Amino acid sequence: xxxxxxxxxxxxxxxxxxxxxxxxxxxxxxxxxxxxxxxxxxxxxxxxxxxxxxxxxxxxxxxxxxxxxxxxxxxxxxxxxxxxxxxxxxxxxxxxxxxxxxxxxxxxxxxxxxxxxxxxxxxxxxxxxxxxxxxxxxxxxxxxxxxxxxxxxxxxxxxxxxxxxxxxxxxxxxxxxxxxxxxxxxxxxxxxxxxxxxxxxxxxxxxxxxxxxxxxxxxxxxxxxxxxxxxxxxxxxxxxxxxxxxxxxxxxxxxxxxxxxxxxxxxxxxxxxxxxxxxxxxxxxxxxxxxxxxxxxxxxxxxxxxxxxxxxxxxxxxxxxxxxxxxxxxxxxxxxxxxxxxxxxxxxxxxxxxxxxxxxxxxxxxxxxxxxxxxxxxxxxxxxxxxxxxxxxxxxxxxxxxxxxxxxxxxxxxxxxxxxxx
Amino acid sequence: xxxxxxxxxxxxxxxxxxxxxxxxxxxxxxxxxxxxxxxxxxxxxxxxxxxxxxxxxxxxxxxxxxxxxxxxxxxxxxxxxxxxxxxxxxxxxxxxxxxxxxxxxxxxxxxxxxxxxxxxxxxxxxxxxxxxxxxxxxxxxxxxxxxxxxxxxxxxxxxxxxxxxxxxxxxxxxxxxxxxxxxxxxxxxxxxxxxxxxxxxxxxxxxxxxxxxxxxxxxxxxxxxxxxxxxxxxxxxxxxxxxxxxxxxxxxxxxxxxxxxxxxxxxxxxxxxxxxxxxxxxxxxxxxxxxxxxxxxxxxxxxxxxxxxxxxxxxxxxxxxxxxxxxxxxxxxxxxxxxxxxxxxxxxxxxxxxxxxxxxxxxxxxxxxxxxxxxxxxxxxxxxxxxxxxxxxxxxxxxxxxxxxxxxxxxxxxxxxxxxxx
Numbered sequence: 001x002x003x004x005x006x007x008x009x010x011x012x013x014x015x016x017x018x019x020x021x022x023x024x025x026x027x028x029x030x031x032x033x034x035x036x037x038x039x040x041x042x043x044x045x046x047x048x049x050x051x052x053x054x055x056x057x058x059x060x061x062x063x064x065x066x067x068x069x070x071x072x073x074x075x076x077x078x079x080x081x082x083x084x085x086x087x088x089x090x091x092x093x094x095x096x097x098x099x100x101x102x103x104x105x106x107x108x109x110x111x112x113x114x115x116x117x118x119x120x121x122x123x124x125x126x127x128x129x130x131x132x133x134x135x136x137x138x139x140x141x142x143x144x145x146x147x148x149x150x151x152x153x154x155x156x157x158x159x160x161x162x163x164x165x166x167x168x169x170x171x172x173x174x175x176x177x178x179x180x181x182x183x184x185x186x187x188x189x190x191x192x193x194x195x196x197x198x199x200x201x202x203x204x205x206x207x208x209x210x211x212x213x214x215x216x217x218x219x220x221x222x223x224x225x226x227x228x229x230x231x232x233x234x235x236x237x238x239x240x241x242x243x244x245x246x247x248x249x250x251x252x253x254x255x256x257x258x259x260x261x262x263x264x265x266x267x268x269x270x271x272x273x274x275x276x277x278x279x280x281x282x283x284x285x286x287x288x289x290x291x292x293x294x295x296x297x298x299x300x301x302x303x304x305x306x307x308x309x310x311x312x313x314x315x316x317x318x319x320x321x322x323x324x325x326x327x328x329x330x331x332x333x334x335x336x337x338x339x340x341x342x343x344x345x346x347x348x349x350x351x352x353x354x355x356x357x358x359x360x361x362x363x364x365x366x367x368x369x370x371x372x373x374x375x376x377x378x379x380x381x382x383x384x385x386x387x388x389x390x391x392x393x394x395x396x397x398x399x400x401x402x403x404x405x406x407x408x409x410x411x412x413x414x415x416x417x418x419x420x421x422x
Numbered sequence: 423x424x425x426x427x428x429x430x431x432x433x434x435x436x437x438x439x440x441x442x443x444x445x446x447x448x449x450x451x452x453x454x455x456x457x458x459x460x461x462x463x464x465x466x467x468x469x470x471x472x473x474x475x476x477x478x479x480x481x482x483x484x485x486x487x488x489x490x491x492x493x494x495x496x497x498x499x500x501x502x503x504x505x506x507x508x509x510x511x512x513x514x515x516x517x518x519x520x521x522x523x524x525x526x527x528x529x530x531x532x533x534x535x536x537x538x539x540x541x542x543x544x545x546x547x548x549x550x551x552x553x554x555x556x557x558x559x560x561x562x563x564x565x566x567x568x569x570x571x572x573x574x575x576x577x578x579x580x581x582x583x584x585x586x587x588x589x590x591x592x593x594x595x596x597x598x599x600x601x602x603x604x605x606x607x608x609x610x611x612x613x614x615x616x617x618x619x620x621x622x623x624x625x626x627x628x629x630x631x632x633x634x635x636x637x638x639x640x641x642x643x644x645x646x647x648x649x650x651x652x653x654x655x656x657x658x659x660x661x662x663x664x665x666x667x668x669x670x671x672x673x674x675x676x677x678x679x680x681x682x683x684x685x686x687x688x689x690x691x692x693x694x695x696x697x698x699x700x701x702x703x704x705x706x707x708x709x710x711x712x713x714x715x716x717x718x719x720x721x722x723x724x725x726x727x728x729x730x731x732x733x734x735x736x737x738x739x740x741x742x743x744x745x746x747x748x749x750x751x752x753x754x755x756x757x758x759x760x761x762x763x764x765x766x767x768x769x770x771x772x773x774x775x776x777x778x779x780x781x782x783x784x785x786x787x788x789x790x791x792x793x794x795x796x797x798x799x800x801x802x803x804x805x806x807x808x809x810x811x812x813x814x815x816x817x818x819x820x821x822x823x824x825x826x827x828x829x830x831x832x833x834x835x836x837x838x839x840x841x842x843x844x
Binding site: 111113114116117120121155158159307310311313341342343344346347348350353354359360397398400401403404405406407408409 | 533535536538539542543577580581729732733735763764765766768769770772775776781782819820822823825826827828829830831
């Protein structure tokens with residue numbers, strides 16, 4: 001694999017403390033920067049002026065002998081081959097780590113555009129809407145689900161998302177949940193078992209039997225494909241006691257816990273997530289002071305999903321309150337057909353800045369390093385030495401444009417493991 | 423020019439009254455539709471089942487003799503040549519008229535990302551911010567302005583905008599305003615003279631002298647390149663009397679009037695626009711009942727610019743109130759570096775639905791036919807027979823997805839005059 005040197009970076013967000021122009025900057029921002037990729041990982045990041053020294057240390061891997069610079073027409077940015085190192089000139093553009101979308105539901109059948117349209121006309125959202133997608137998903141073939149997932153994956157990549165999680169939870173039978181997990185695992189290593197998404201229609205009169213299924217045969221069938229166990233701890237979904245039972249069964253089976261909670265009202269989701277050492281508690285729209293304090297005293301990330309509030313007209317969560325209390329905040333899309341059918345991490349950043357009191361630096365960090373924390377990943381979400389070379393060259397001179405230019409596609413080029421995504 | 427038949431359209435928005443499945447539907451929506459383009463114009467639109475009859479009427483123009491269907495790899499949609507008619511299968515996707523963005527400021531130097539970031543942190547917007555862009559624009563060369571304009575034009579096209587207006591107003595000298603109008607005219611026929619954008623710094627102590635310039639030598643210099651005269655009628659910009667003087671001078675010189683008004687507070691902008699028969703009054707955030715009644719009794723369009731409210735945190739205009747009163751509403755981006763640096767008409771639609779009480783049908787109409795009304799254009803903004811074949815094939819089965827999937831790039835292919843834009 002040829003080394004890759006990206007030069008001419010107007011502004012590089014590394015999220016590596018101590019690497020930035022200001023050593024105290026948590027986003028490790030370097031102006032006039034360059035980045036060296038070796039073996040798909042970041043070998044060096046720093047000021048462009050210091051790049052020649054870094055280059056001199058690079059062993060010759062693919063000495064092509066071709067000394068004549070040749071335009072690589074497949075790249076918008078100017079790329080020339082210099083023998084052992086491929087050089088890409090970012091032309092003053094900003095570079096950020098690839099977005100880490102730690103909360104999606106990308107394997108599903110049908111859509112719920114009619115429900116969205118009705119809600120915008122004034123009809124309230126009911127959690128039971130999930131059951132419509134369950135019916136459509138059960139009816140879909142593997143190929144249909146795989147085709148949809150492929151289109152959505154391409155859509156995420158085109159918008160700069162280089163790592164994403166996918167939840168099950170739209171089948172709610174043993175074989176069906178295993179099927180969704182298997183299909184999700186074809187697209188990502190971050191698969192979450194969400195059999196406890198909602199009690200399916202056929203079990204509404206016997207919740208205990210459904211919980212036995214989720215914590216028994218269904219868990220056994222899904223476990224080989226999954227890394228995470230999740231539960232929707234909310235009025236209308238699962239009670240705190242039921243949620244705890246689900247999470248504990250998953251933990252015993254070797255899965256790491258995460259929680260959907262505090263979306264539609266205050267509740268026990270946050271308390272439970274912190275008590276069980278969950279990586280993340282997602283939504284966090286309605287929080288008590290005790291919830292905020294519990295999060296601040298824990299390693300559990302508060303993952304905020306502003307696409308949901310945009311698409312349901314619920315009030316946005318107060319990110320400022322969480323950040324001021326010292327809570328680690330992530331942003332994710334919650335891409336799903338019911339309450340947030342967006343996959344745009346740039347729009348999540350813009351909404352976080354417009355609606356949730358986050359600064360641009362905080363929002364970009366939350367959509368990259370924050371997502372990585374929520375997935376307990378140290379290899380993505382930053383561009384310090386050793387990180388996987390997942391990055392986005394923006395069609396903009398600064399990351400500020402992600403909020404300053406809402407809705408505009410600003411991904412010039414995205415790389416994963418040092419390889420262009422297209 | 424080969425005829426073009428687009429078949430397999432899941433849902434076609436024609437905006438042609440009487441053409442839709444429901445004859446009373448102002449958006450003329452046809453399901454399972456097809457569209458025939460001849461000579462760059464819509465020759466026929468209707469149900470796909472009726473397309474063969476329409477095709478039989480098509481004279482053979484380019485009989486290629488190649489009967490073997492050949493994939494056109496440059497198109498995402500399947501395209502085959504059938505002798506005299508090129509056939510594109512939209513694959514069930516929705517088609518809408520190309521977006522008509524009737525309010526932009528695309529010729530400028532510099533940006534104001536720092537001002538945006540400060541505002542998001544709590545600093546109020548002052549109209550004087552325009553003067554910063556004036557300084558940067560004066561300092562920019564023709565080539566610099568042309569390069570920026572070219573990038574923004576490509577960006578608009580990629581987002582489905584096929585007609586757009588551009589205002590001057592970032593130079594405010596005679597030669598400079600003429601230069602901006604000339605450059606704008608290289609990109610569009612819809613150029614607006616906005617010498618009365620703000621009083622430039624060098625005239626703050628002699629407003630009358632600046633008005634003499636705007637209504638005299640500057641108007642004479644710009645007029646050959648422009649179709650419209652505009653004024654920013656607002657506290658901090660121009661008084662109602664000054665605004666009327668500017669508009670009347672433009673009208674005498676053969677320009678059609680439009681007005682920036684009622685953005686930052688109630689004022690005389692709407693009254694003036696209606697009194698002078700302006701095509702549109704833009705912003706309309708603060709309206710009295712008398713303003714609404716005046717608009718309803720006129721042909722003047724109320725153009726709403728939700729990108730401004732998104733980017734300034736001002737309250738969104740109440741589109742529902744206007745629509746319920748019978749006012750014609752348009753949506754536009756106001757793409758400019760100070761208060762709305764977005765060019766995304768899809769996001770304007772999503773914001774109109776989320777924040778302004780518009781239905782999806784109303785928002786799509788406002789972003790297409792509404793914009794055309796605001797520019798007094800009958801050839802664009804609809805897909806009835808005779809219209810210029812400006813259209814967008816969406817990566818979605820219905821237009822609802824433009825609001826249901828906020829921030830996601832949904833333009834599969836855009837055509838202008840029957841020719842793909844790319």
